[in-house]
Amino acid sequence: MKPLLAVGFWLLAKSQWPRANSVLMKLSPNWIRDFVDLSVDDHRLAEDLTNVGLGVEGVNGTGADTTWEMEIGTNRPDAMNHYGVAREAAAIYEKQLSALSCQLSPKPSSDTTFPITVEEPSLCPRFSGLVIRNTRIKPSPEKIAHRLQLLDQRPISNAVDATNYVLWEIGKPTHVFDMDLLEGGRIVVRKARAGETLKTLDGVERKLTTEDLVVCDAKKPVGLAGVMGGYDTMITDKTRNIVIESAWWDPGIVRKMSRRHALHTDASHRFERGADFESCPLSCNLVAKMILDSGGGELVGDVVDAVSKKIDQAPVLLHMSEVQRILGGSLDAGHVYRLLKRLGFELVPEGQGSSQKDQQFWVHIPSWRLDVEREIDVIEEIARLHGYDKFQNTLPAYSGAVVALPHAGMQATLRRRALALGYNEGVSLTFISHADAEKFSAPGARVLELENPLSEEASVMRTSLVPGMIDMLAYNLNRDVAEARLFEIAGVYELANGERVEPRRACLGVTAAAVRAALPKGSVLDVSKGDQSAAAEAFRGFKGDVESLLATFSGDLSYDRQVAEYLHPGRSVRALLNGAPVAQFGQLHPDVAAARKLRQDVFVAELDLEQLYRLGPRRVELAPPAKYPAVERDFSFVFSDEVSFGQMQAAISATGIRELQNKDTRPVEIFRGGSIAAGKYSILLRVRFQSAERTLREDEIAKWSAKIVSVLTELGGVQRA
């Protein structure tokens, strides 16, 4: 492909297969560096992270205030925070990652610990809580507020900001309640009861269903589990005592609730994809420490940690042979071991694999990597950290054969012919309106409606290419492009006997001006004055184009007048090959053209490619070029308008003169008006006699000519002098 000047397409979405299974989020490289001591600059760090799959797609700000626009796969919730990215950086550069410990010295609890009851242990296998007393709610310290602002997070208060900060630091959503607003001094995790409501932090009063999982105090729901906390128990300036919640919620239930309530939050986003089970107590402590540091107060008792079931990944058996089979190349076991170690996996050799290839490891998955479940997931981790570009490019051997689609050749011929006839290829949208579906569908065709259409104009799948073609022609006419010739080869979509079908069609569309411009000077047949003769000539011009396309296929061509109602009743035709209908075409009905405000007459053709493909490609049937000269004779007749050329041709053909084939009779000139009576027309026919065996004699030609005059006269014609 040749490079060309191009502007504007940086706006484009990325590759569309299957576009963007990833989320964009802002992260701060400076914050990432809190956890790992890196010697590389931000630019290099961004590149290296991108190469292990944590894409840095944009850079904002400078210096310590630099933020990155990061694109992180939906399978990597562990990396949707600063510590998680630092963990990857540590693995890339083989650096030590700072441990996240948080030593607090709680006052021994005087009252009984805050009781937590989990009635749905399968949906909430872990619920950690921590209580702070006598603290003060105030704005966050400058450093905290600034960091949140860099990420477009609005600072609210030290307690709320602490939960938000921890979310962005380690990716674990937490929640803080005003303890004094929790009735009954306890927390219950249960399904909501019919009729219960919850006003969430966004101020919306939500009706709950028995499918919703809620965090409650003794009396009422105070939070939509894993999605959003309650308004009535939120932290206010008056809050003095706080309960910190950090739980692990079942991804499925969070997703369902998030959808049901149309509430997509930073918390639900992470819980849906799987949070780190082990970070529940740690996150409580981190939030508590930030609140204590800024607002004072005291910690009462240790973290209350209600664990009903441990969520961890079963170890995976990794075969070195499988690593080779999938990745190719020559990674050895030692290298694989080191790569996985760097990412936090623990490897225990299994069995006594004697050779490299037989070696196996039990791979223990770290708690933050819920996405790694299978051997192939581990293999991806190996490839990712090793670096995709380091694998050698190879080409696979192949023992199969290339098969062409059965209709590929015919379609190519059809397209080539349309192009040669001067038609530009168009691609129209696959949707049409209900009104067009009614007007242009074949009788009996059932349309496929869209559940969530973009607009009424695009609410059903097209059942015909004609509406799209008319739109394209109108687009040209409305821009003063008077001569437009277009074709399209594409599918239409219908229900037939309850089953969806996608028959292929070809469509031609052309403005009358374009048809006339393309008529060769010498081809004029109807020399009468007036619109009717001009229309007849244009129709013939378009008919020739359609015939040239139909000539792609085998079969004997015939015509009748059974056409759809969108076509002009007098200037349209149905084409049949071997008696099977294959196309209809002609001038668009004046009413349809008027409804679309078309500035010109247009001609359209619709070809049924399914039928045509069944007939197969036309085979060449060679006839040797004639050895003996042909003789032409002209016959000038006046006929009534009711008699068509086809009837004359048939009558002449019926004479059975061997030296005369059907296509050897052609019209040369047609005229109405002048001395010709109304309702009649004069026609000059030229007949060509030829023998493959001899030169023809004057007397036999005279005999045949007399015969022709006689059958034409029988047909009602009057020979002109």
Place this chain on the structure above:
Amino acid sequence: MAYTVPKLTDYTAAALESAANECIGACKSEAAAVHNDAELKSFRDRWMARKNGILTQINDQWLKGAPRDAKREAGIRVNELKARITEHVESAQIADHDNASEERVDITLPGVRRAMGAEHPIIKTSHEIVAVFQKLGYSVAEGPVVETDYYNFEALNFPPNHPARDTQDTLFIANQQSKAQRERLLLRTHTSPVQIRTMEKMRPPIRIVIPGTVHRNDPPDASHSPMFHQIEGLAVDTNITFGDLKGTLDHAMKSLFGSSVKTHFRPSFFPFTEPSAELYVTCFICGGSGKREGGAPCRPCKQTGWIEVLGCGMVDPNVFEFVKDNGYDPKKVSGFAFGMGVDRLAMLKYGVDDLQLFFQGDVRFLEQFG
């Protein structure tokens, strides 16, 4: 003075010879003076015409006027003369066109061009991409645009209620509530369902390339369209590796964009491949430098020198599980798949800055691709 047939009185050999030579000389010089078709015709007529041509006159006058005893000799002579003249007349050609250089046309007047149609740029680009893979042994496969949930999502490892489905902005067919979820109809959001459909029909090894129309619920604008086009590829065999994926696509990109382009693979995530990658090629606008001529920043590649062209990866074993019974045991076969947006590549290739131009049918736009 033009030659006229002289009356012969002297029928001696010498006199006959001299008369013949004079005649031939005249014929030769007249032949040399022929400049165009019209002159050639009148020259021929003058000498050869049956009625009153020079040869006819010679025949009439010289032979008939010959004395009895000279008749035989004169006959031989005249026949010789006729043969020579005939030869000269036959071989006479239009002489050098001294004044041809004056017969000039205005070569700057526009040529008369017959209308020729242009293949649609998306179809053309699609054909080019398909051709590259056909040469690598790939057959073309097709599948329905109106697809079931099963083929579009489930069998491609998008479980029901999985978050990855959200990113697809699917257009659904109405009135499907009574069907089981996997039977519900939608407009395929990618050409990937044809991977499953093909594997259901054909046993390994396979190599297929799948061009097709896909839909997403995106309102039309300069870079989005609810309808666009993709090309999908799939290769499955007993020996396919990640290195093969890289090698195949590297070869294909060089065929498409020129042998000097470099490829770069980055980890990515697609539900139906693992490991998954995005393929970048060196920007074919700036050649990889990130800068345009004159130092202006190259915007298509965001000055990175790289352009993302497709998504790819090794077929996820979960996908093979859906067609395991047809010979796709993930323990025995492996494969790779890739998919690219044709419209976007056509935009890049031709420098089109508004996606909508492809679908309006504006012949002023389309005819430029002829």
